[in-house]
Amino acid sequence: MSTYTAVTDADRTAMLETIGVATTDELFANIPAEIRRTEPLDLPDAMTEQEVYAHLRELAARNVSTDDELSFLGGGMYDHYVPAVVEMLIERSEFLTPYTPYQPEVSQGGLQVMFEFQTAISELTGLPVANASVYDGPSAVASAAYMAKLTNKKTRFVVSAGLNPQARETLATYLRGFGGELVEVPLKDGVTDLGAWRAAIDSETSAVIFQNPNFYGAVEDAAALAEAAHSAGSTAAGAPVSAKDAAAGAGQRAGATGGPLVIGSYDPIVLGILAAPGECGVDVCVGEGQALGNTLSFGGPSFGFFAAAQQYLRRMPGRIAGETVDVDGRRGFVLTLQTREQHIRREKATSNICTAQALNALAGVAYLAWLGRKGLVELDELLLQRTHYAREQLCRIDGISAWHRQPVIREFALTLDPALDLHAVIDRCAAQGVNPGLALEREHGLLVAITEQRSRADIDRLASVLRAAIAEEAGR
């Protein structure tokens, strides 16, 4: 049996004597007898370390991982390469085992990592302020909407149909609490229908939300989407903002006009070549950070990121590390702007977030430093070329066509001939050790993701396996 305690019988006797009680039971005297358990828990018995490891290996063996098949799954999480240095750093006790840095004098490592992470997110997004992480991409979208509501007191949220369905569902769940209406704008040719988008924005709109690249892999024209919102705001009779906000946001566009906030949910790994959200007029940029140095791990833990225009700094959720000096004048870092936070402001806090994803954010910033300024761009150019190649190859297969023809960087959507059984095709591929991508039920198609771990040869294999699977399925 495994145990992580150290109290011997002799220790216990001495300790009870020091306390002044005869038995440990006396320490639980406050617990009423009618709820005190006399029966042991109905749980399995203890296991030794080697037994429990064998059990966990057996469970792992019944999962088909990306090591076990040629996988083109994406849809929110991606099989990018995680470098050895990142793995080494997140296993270090000094990063792995502390709590949130409440004592900055002995937490400078973690705090500086947060500061460097915030810098990296600020650079990627082209927005001046970023926090130290939120839970994940979908909940980051909901958090951004909450911040919009706190900012302009409005409750109508215009959402592109290109937003990841899980983000839309998470937002809908959060709206059951803080209240609000979700208005979906359809796609046209794979991207947000700009006319419908314009028409959907009114004076009661708190925020507009789109994803880039969108769920179907298409690159959105972020500048056009943002401009539509901002120009609607300048003409609509929006609620006046407080003098404090106006002062804080001097020189900024949104908020100051009373128009909706523009929230963009971005894939950070393509921001080496994709226009910076901040330069497109996005006010709040959030997203899922898994692609940056974090393993898939069946969906978590990873991290969400949250960046914004300057005027939202004091309304942002989550921890923020800030630079300062100590009593000897030496440079140091602290958790700052804590008057936003739950432990100080309680019900008036800008968010309830406490524990976030610090270790995953460390993996993120170390990964970005490993890629470097040129490396990120080179990686993105490679993804762009291979993804294009993959789309071209797959669209040559009889029974497959592109669901849209928009520019794509790392992912794209296909449709299958309606006569084909989508899941049967996928199963036939899986039997050959190829996972061809995510089934798109409504579109009767596939969402195919290409990472740098999928070579041309891998893409060619996908094409040949998929071609064969479709031929077999069509001939059945």
Next chain:
Amino acid sequence: MSTKSAAELAVPASYREPVRTIYEKSVPGRRAFVAPALDVEPARDLLPANLRRAQPPRLPEVSEPELVRHYVRLSKRNFDLDSGFYPLGSCTMKHNPRIGERAAALPGHAHLHPLQDPRRAQGALELMWNLQQALAELSGLPHVSLQPAAGSHGELSGLLLTRAYHESRGEREQRTRVLTPDSAHGTNPASVAMSGMEVVKVATGPGGGIDLDDLRAKCDEHVACLMLTNPNTIGIFDPQITKITEIVRSVGATLYYDGANLNAIMGVCRPGDMGFDIVHFNLHKSFATPHGGGGPGSGPIAVGDRIAPFLMRPRVVKRDDGSFDLDDAEDSPSIGRMRGFYGNYGTFVRAYTYIRSLGAAGLRDASVTAVLNANYLLAKLGDLAEYLPLAYGKLCMHEFVLSGAPMKQKLGIRTLDLAKRLLDYGVHPPTVYFPLLVDEALLVEPTETETRETLDEFAAAVHAIIAEAIEDPEIAHGAPYSTPVRRLDEAAAAKHPVIRQPIE
């Protein structure tokens, strides 16, 4: 005796080096990453100019050796649980077994895509199912969702479930008040605000538990929920708990159990048996998963039958043939999802490993030992009651609150000074200035994994600091001396926020 100067203390030379960020170490042309060669015929104009970025993000340019050295040196500027005692109250900083890391790193877990066909993720779904069963048994509440990413996320989930439950009874508009004791964690009221309801505080009685008269006065048909942790943040198990839950139930409200303090009662008693409807667990506290310096955490919730229909989706289900699946039926009364995918699975692997390692008896033993250790440490500090009295009662559960108010008055040093001086003794200070209702609070949670010797050393350090302060309070005022930096100017940081590295 004057304040010790920094120079008098031997500190590693690296602490005195100028602090530079990775961006300041960047030199154009250096690199760690080499991209795989382009293996397809390059196509032109795949991304139109108006969608393209003009200038790439200014990420650092460093070699791999520099990258490693930078972050490893940074790591040495952190205090961590593996190196020393970390009695941070309400955070349950127990040992993080390394087998959990090894198990979570197995490729079958770490490299499993969340959208893998459930038929090819049976091991993961079984693990989640088993973990749910264990959490249900520990809480006495049979229905579990593992989705929430952390405790406060579990709280918000529970409050949204409460709203859905009242809505199903046509009482959503009527029930908008959530009762919380004034000793509650700050996340409780913040979660209430995010759920669109309002906080009503309930007073603490002289014994440290809920003031029943105040509770009765505030309980009516407008109350949606009572949020409570028990033992509470004062470290006291409320002996009136079944009366409390009965009063709240009688007005039709739900009961939410904040599981931050579950480490006191595993296998001893269960929130479900106390009368609670909803409980969240902190896998990064009670179930020994590492906290990572601020996450990842994991905050699963367990609920009773009346809340179950509204539980988040997708849900892990066990089919009649013994296989596992994900049920994501959109037509259910479920509140929907609270985040992407299924939760922090890597954390589930670690927590499940812990639960299976300890087994039923081991989990109970962990709680009993946590309570024993806390009471022992409390007793070892008992002779300092003149300066640091116990805030309430005589005994405690897994943690206890001392008040530094007499120390401040008699010696002129505050709880903050004591905490900072403890850093020089190589221990992490307890939680300070929480709970708010205790003046100069010091919340101490030693956990079950510490040895008696460690507890003795901590008690000796507190004694030494008090003795030192009787002689010369200035020493504590100036502390710490031996740390990478000394006291930092937090006011300046907030007044003129610098939250990113400027880059030329």
